Amino acid sequence: MVVIRLARGGSKKRPFYSLVATDSRNRRDGRFIERLGFYNPVAVEGSDQVRISLDRIKYWKDNGAELSSVVSRLVKEYSKKQTSGL
Incomplete structure (x- = not known):
């Protein structure tokens, strides 16, 4: 099953997350299908x-x-911000 989740990057105490589409069996920061944001x-x-x-x-x-x-929370907030900004 494909799941869209966060993959952690960045250094210690400076987190940076990528939104990725990946197989649910893969590790959190492992292989992914596509980077979405x-x-x-x-x-x-x-x-x-x-x-x-x-x-x-x-x-x-x-x-x-x-x-x-x-x-899902991030997408909801981002889409609300995009529609109000237009």
């Missing part, structure tokens, strides 16, 4: 904290992928 919880003012490819998220959801709880 990123989440930087320690971003400074003026830089992007979250960037998500909403069309690719929709594609994977239409093909049966499940979103993790954190990713």
